[in-house]
Amino acid sequence: MTTMDKKNVSMNDVAIAAGVSLKTVSRAINEPDSVRESTRDKVHSAMEALGFRTNFAARSLKLGRYGCIGVVLFHLSGGAVDMIDGIADAAEERGFALTMIKKRAGEKMTLAEAARRMSQLPVDGMIFNLRQMVDDFDTFEAPKDLKTVIITPMEHPTCSTVSDDQEGGARMACEYFLNRGHKNVYFISGKKEALSSQCRMKGWRAALEARGIEPPEPLQGDWNADSGYAAGLVLADKPDCTAVLAANDCMANGVMMALRDKGLSVPDDVSVIGFDDELYKTIPNSILTSVKFRHRELGVRALNEVVAGLEAPSSRSRTLVSGVLVERSSVKDLRA
């Protein structure tokens, strides 16, 4: 009473202050052209004076939509920043905000749970960022009225999916080796549970088999340089090892350091390719050739896919965003 009221300012308050009807205020905001200029000015001054801001809840209730896209982060990894960046930028561009929830560390979350939680939040559609397998992946069915896109390399029976072409990227790298006269390619994987590691391995295997080459036993890494180093020490002793594909750049660097410490040279003795193309940030004059995925583009595609499907949530598509081989000098051409 004596002090200012906490109560929010409603359109009705503005209407009274401006001496017009509530509906006219609504119009002044949403269809400015249908209101006489003098009226519009009155309304805007009143809004200004009272500090009116549209009530999101009331508006969405009436409209039946929110203008928000849900994002579920099952996993938050390095490349995720760029992906989120892409999602957010694309959302911004199309006039959507993002509603985000996250799987808590340690906790398990199924797609069904995520969908149920999201569907109680202000969202018109949703994106799941799924980099590891979940129990109900195959049986999951998205709410019929809520367009759902899953970012994952796996194919899903009913939902649209968007993914980097991990397999293709790995194949590309292998063929790059093979086309330059290498007879075989060793592979160092990332963490076992990561789908990206699994897919990269699959692509590597497929590329070799397509040429009738028996893939050697892959080496198990954990994404970090030290595991690459350990793998490098092993590989240094294999005389037939001329080409190494590491599932990321950090491990690739580990491999290179191990080879150097064993007196071998990259690329003269052994050629190496990594993934992600981020070594140059950390290593001056980096020579590592690397497969780079366009995470930002991935996010943009995912968001666009959701928005495109808002009217037809049951539509289904599969988008693959191809990788790019960033060529430096860590691969030797044996044919030369």
Next chain:
Amino acid sequence: MTTMDKKNVSMNDVAIAAGVSLKTVSRAINEPDSVRESTRDKVHSAMEALGFRTNFAARSLKLGRYGCIGVVLFHLSGGAVDMIDGIADAAEERGFALTMIKKRAGEKMTLAEAARRMSQLPVDGMIFNLRQMVDDFDTFEAPKDLKTVIITPMEHPTCSTVSDDQEGGARMACEYFLNRGHKNVYFISGKKEALSSQCRMKGWRAALEARGIEPPEPLQGDWNADSGYAAGLVLADKPDCTAVLAANDCMANGVMMALRDKGLSVPDDVSVIGFDDELYKTIPNSILTSVKFRHRELGVRALNEVVAGLEAPSSRSRTLVSGVLVERSSVKDLRA
């Protein structure tokens, strides 16, 4: 008609199906104990059968709150993943979802604009992630009914802020050098516009001046290894240079490589400290001592600060999350 209706299922539909009143459905959901078990079961079966999901808009409209915290990303950098992770986890824990918007690449956005946009979205409070200066920083006033926390190293006249203690971290690193007999410390900055770089420089300067040491001209870097390498080449020629503080690990690594290429050894000839403690991911057996900030903790604190302030949006506090010096072997003790 013939096919299924698109129309959403409301509590009223459930009520009719279950043969109870609308209010009883509401109670079965929100205060299960106030409803007889048999009734509750009827209601739940009906909900299940019809696929009922609470309408967020209606609920928030009635309750006057959303259960969402807004996050504005002015800038999306590397450490941001962990911070978002912290924010999201803390939000989850306290039963909040996140509503996110982002400054578009290239576009300029003021705090006032961000606040205006956010206040039209479903949020009870908001967090601004601000890593560079904005025009209206000092004049900005947050909406009086919306608790606002800014993540930034700058102090703000009216809003709560949360930040890594960048300055303190830099001071800590310098003192670590000085306490080990180094007479001076060279500094390599990150990108000019980054507040974290500015603050790290400020802390470095302050630490030296506190001991009566004239800080040498800082070297300008850009966060990447190559710029560190260039700086390292310069420093290698300075006979008085025994200690180098680089504003991040990548540049620190660049420095170390340059020194090595110039025939100098780390730490025997020159000692080096970096920031962020992430070199070990990329470099096997990394020896770099580094100041690590707890970005995740930063996010958690920011979210908790918002939630704590929901009832008193005009409260103001300043939180500094201290850094940690992760000690490896890149610093020589000259007193020995």
Next chain:
DNA sequence: TTGCGAAATGACAACGTTGTCATTTCGTTA
């Protein structure tokens, strides 16, 4: 000045939920 169609404005219901208060039902005791 009058009349007309178009433009501007207004009254009222509706969106789907929860709070308030009234009513019904239940289990217990007299």
Next chain:
DNA sequence: TAACGAAATGACAACGTTGTCATTTCGCAA
């Protein structure tokens, strides 16, 4: 069995906005 208090349920209004349709006002031609 009747009467009572507590527990369970229901009727209705309200949250703040937008859509529908009715009404008023305006500009212009007759």
